[in-house]
Amino acid sequence: MSSVRPKKFLGQHFLTDQRTARAIADTVDACPGLPILEVGPGMGVLTQYLVPKGRELKVVEIDFESVAYLRRHHPELEDSIIEDDFLKMHLEHTFGGRPFVLTGNYPYNISSQIFFKMLDYRGLIPCCTGMIQKEVAERLAAAPGSKTYGILSVLVQLWYDVEYLFTVEPGVFNPPPKVKSAVVRLTRNATERCGCDERLMRRVVKGTFGQRRKMMRGPLRSLLAQIDAERGRTADHTAFLAQPLLTRRPEQLSVAEFVDLTNAVDAECGRP
Numbered sequence: 001m002s003s004v005r006p007k008k009f010l011g012q013h014f015l016t017d018q019r020t021a022r023a024i025a026d027t028v029d030a031c032p033g034l035p036i037l038e039v040g041p042g043m044g045v046l047t048q049y050l051v052p053k054g055r056e057l058k059v060v061e062i063d064f065e066s067v068a069y070l071r072r073h074h075p076e077l078e079d080s081i082i083e084d085d086f087l088k089m090h091l092e093h094t095f096g097g098r099p100f101v102l103t104g105n106y107p108y109n110i111s112s113q114i115f116f117k118m119l120d121y122r123g124l125i126p127c128c129t130g131m132i133q134k135e136v137a138e139r140l141a142a143a144p145g146s147k148t149y150g151i152l153s154v155l156v157q158l159w160y161d162v163e164y165l166f167t168v169e170p171g172v173f174n175p176p177p178k179v180k181s182a183v184v185r186l187t188r189n190a191t192e193r194c195g196c197d198e199r200l201m202r203r204v205v206k207g208t209f210g211q212r213r214k215m216m217r218g219p220l221r222s223l224l225a226q227i228d229a230e231r232g233r234t235a236d237h238t239a240f241l242a243q244p245l246l247t248r249r250p251e252q253l254s255v256a257e258f259v260d261l262t263n264a265v266d267a268e269c270g271r272p
Contacts, residue, residue: 004065011109017172025049031127035095039086039104091121102128128186137182149251151209160186196262208250217246227269240268
């Protein structure tokens with residue numbers, strides 16, 4: 001097997017430019033000493049620059065052709081290859097419960113899901129770097145008031161500082177994607193507690209951004225009714241929905257304001 005055939009259903013776009021691969025690998029240097037988990041190594045173009053860093057390294061790959069290629073061309077990885085679906089892994093077992101850096105040229109079709117997985121394991125992942133679609137990178141780094149500010153922006157920025165590092169053109173991939181890519185680095189911030197019911201916050205954020213062109217009061221009216229039904233109560237929320245904050249659209253609220261709003265929603269519906 002001289003090379004691996006890119007598979008569209010896996011969102012594979014293999015990086016071919018060595019300079020870009022080295023630059024991506026060097027993004028982990030900001031988080032020294034930690035083991036590294038690379039997602040979707042493919043034919044190892046990024047992996048080859050991670051190995052010399054002298055850290056414990058594991059790679060997780062779902063594509064059997066890529067696994068066979070890695071075993072043939074990178075025998076030093078034999079005991080470090082995990083044949084699995086990253087999104088289904090129990091990451092607490094990956095390095096025996098130790099924190100690690102997450103990196104990779106992430107498959108385009110699951111890049112957002114990778115970051116939601118990272119949030120679930122934020123206690124183990126103080127640093128995450130890698131390449132994703134430029135559009136997703138812009139959403140991660142967006143500030144309130146931006147058209148790209150959305151669900152991913154709020155939920156990730158609650159726990160991580162986001163750096164948009166550099167843009168990557170389509171021509172350095174096989175096959176070339178139809179969009180530009182970008183490299184990002186996410187570093188855990190000082191937040192230790194969410195400050196609200198995190199599950200409820202996700203519902204508030206997703207529910208309001210699901211109708212992002214509307215004022216907040218519209219989607220919140222439906223969400224309040226759902227929560228009331230779940231908590232076995234009925235209530236008139238007219239006064240709550242009349243507050244000035246809810247005349248704004250969701251992209252106009254900061255992360256801190258979403259935390260405060262979640263607590264207000266929780267109190268309005270009465271904690272079970």
